[in-house]
Amino acid sequence: MYTIHSLIPQKEMRFMEQVFKYVDRMSTRYIDELARLCSMRSVKGDENGLSNARRMIKEKLDGMGFSPEEYGKADEASIVFGRRTIDKKKLVLFYNHYDIVPEGNENAWIAPPFTLTERGERLYARGVSDNKGALMARLQAIEAILAVKGSLPAGVAFLFDGDEETGSITLSRMVEEEAETVRKITDADLCLWENGRTLPDGSPEAAFGVRSTLTVTLKVKSSNGEEHGRMGAELPNAAWRLVWALATLKDINENILIDGFYDDVAHPTQADIDVLQNYPYDENGMLKRKEISEFLLGLSGLELKKKIFLQPSLNINGIESGEPWKGFRHIIPNEASARFSVILVPYQKADDILLKIRKHLEANGFADIEVNADAEGFPYVLRLIRHGEMC
Amino acid sequence: MYTIHSLIPQKEMRFMEQVFKYVDRMSTRYIDELARLCSMRSVKGDENGLSNARRMIKEKLDGMGFSPEEYGKADEASIVFGRRTIDKKKLVLFYNHYDIVPEGNENAWIAPPFTLTERGERLYARGVSDNKGALMARLQAIEAILAVKGSLPAGVAFLFDGDEETGSITLSRMVEEEAETVRKITDADLCLWENGRTLPDGSPEAAFGVRSTLTVTLKVKSSNGEEHGRMGAELPNAAWRLVWALATLKDINENILIDGFYDDVAHPTQADIDVLQNYPYDENGMLKRKEISEFLLGLSGLELKKKIFLQPSLNINGIESGEPWKGFRHIIPNEASARFSVILVPYQKADDILLKIRKHLEANGFADIEVNADAEGFPYVLRLIRHGEMC
Structure with a gap:
């Protein structure tokens, strides 16, 4: 069962409950789908792994009516893009990437890196966190909404990067050389970046700017x-x-x-300070996880957050x-x-x-x-x- | 032909000429002997290479009447020691080592590292300079004197270290734990260290202290x-x-x-300065060899030598x-x-x-x-x- 967070207004709760029930019913199939994507070694230099992942994503987008296209054509690192627009509705763009970092020393893994493995309440595989889990969850979320309602409340576009882990070279090159195309495929009212993290209490994390x-x-x-x-x-x-x-x-x-x-x-504005004051940062959790006694310069609280984010x-x-x-x-x-x-x-x-x-x-x-x-x-x-x- | 240097007094010249002539006659055999020693990979960890080199040296010492013994018995790194004393004559001790540094990346060698190869006027092999060349040359020099004269003008001892390249651990341990043995096998009036370098003009190099x-x-x-x-x-x-x-x-x-x-x-004494003034140091040769424009701090001449040696x-x-x-x-x-x-x-x-x-x-x-x-x-x-x- 998924927790429906209190941030969602009451009037939309019934619809969302239907969507979450649908997701629960589909959970085995959805996890299998994620396992298949995670089995693909989509690592820079592994042309096979990358093209398999790309093909799977394109097929998924196609089945959802998103008319996928490839851009950038930088051989193995092409960008996959698909969109479903709705007249006069705003457009949400999801950015994700299907490439992952290499598995490193395979002996250091306690389970095979390209086999999705459940341990406790978590699913493990190389690249499941960064970024195949979020990538597939977003596709499946939109698919669930479509299944429940038959339509979307806003336009939706997906842009899947193929070399994010090595600096998004293809996208950077396109910004220089194919500016009009980039403008076309990123022209949205809101872009959600690769992850949607939640804090230990279950609340969604919002990023305070991108450095x-x-x-x-x-x-x-x-x-x-x-x-x-x-x-x-x-x-x-x-x-x-x-x-x-x-x-x-x-x-x-x-x-x-x-x-x-x-x-x-920039000097921090009062608005910055207001946001940071309430911005969650789990100091003790981090200190414990890193086994250190304090942060650099002994900072904590607002001063630490100013240092980190500003x-x-x-x-x-x-x-x-x-x-x-x-x-x-x-x-x-x-x-x-x-x-x-x-x-x-x-x-x-x-x-x-x-x-x-x-x-x-x-x-x-x-x-x-x-x-x-x-x-x-x-x-x-x-x-x-x-x-x-x-x- | 070997150059007999003017440092040798005239009265000894005739004898030395005979010795050098003997060395010239034996040169092919002597070089073959060196080649055999160089073919042995006497590298730390290569028990076979080290024990072969040790055995060869012991046999050579034995044939010259030096009654070789092993000391330190630190398995593969034992010290080989041999001595021929003469009543009331002083004793010269030669220190050398039969271990060498590893060959590293074999692809970087232009000839096989364990095959003694002549190029120009030089003989190349891993370890020939440090220290098998000097080691064998000293044995052969003493052998030549014995062959020409039938006796030695002073007592001679050889101490061959087996792990000099990794810090002379065996000898250091013996200094701590078997002080009396070390005193016995190093008790000499003069010790000549591993190399006898010559300068480009052919004069022998003397070391100004050991740091x-x-x-x-x-x-x-x-x-x-x-x-x-x-x-x-x-x-x-x-x-x-x-x-x-x-x-x-x-x-x-x-x-x-x-x-x-x-x-x-210590502040340099006038005696130090006097020695250093005339102490040869080929600045231009070194600068050229290292492809640098100047020494650290731009030093040269006496100031450079003071920096290096004092x-x-x-x-x-x-x-x-x-x-x-x-x-x-x-x-x-x-x-x-x-x-x-x-x-x-x-x-x-x-x-x-x-x-x-x-x-x-x-x-x-x-x-x-x-x-x-x-x-x-x-x-x-x-x-x-x-x-x-x-x-």
């Missing part, structure tokens, strides 16, 4: 080869240069030291030098690299921040460091809407 | 698992903690910032966090580690420096970082001797 990511790679090459470790007094050491360069970017108190980095960060951050994702995982090598490494991501908030622009990072490194004596970056997406704040405003 | 190494491993664990990269505003990042900790150890101008680190470093250094050997070599993972890493070596000069004590490093990290807010260390050897300045002083 974006600038991913930067630093590479240092300090000479043409490794040398014996005793030569550190005279020869440059790539690992040291990388460490020093990184340490100029952010200090131990989480202050990002890049000149002008915070220039475009402030940018700069986070090392990985560092590599000297290949220590191959065993101890008493060397002066001549190569070192690091990757970090900058989480940007609204009004910050990835290209501008990248330029500031380059200038900062040069000004601090690190002109020898190669800087490469992927500037992905753009930070955005959603307009808050009230239930029922759409239809 | 020692303190190897330190830093490990950071910031939480119980990786998290998505967007959570960098609130969750601790092990890579950042490691970077910040390392950056407190040494600044961009190569100043080691550990409190008291330089306390025991000042300690602190050198990162490797850093690891986030496993970037497994592909891009947009994470907050919860683990990070680094290894660095401290090259110590006379009067600095490894244990003292390690204590200072621990105190420094704690004082700078890095008590969460796990510090482990191998304190190896001890820095030493050799007494200069003149040719002929031994016999």
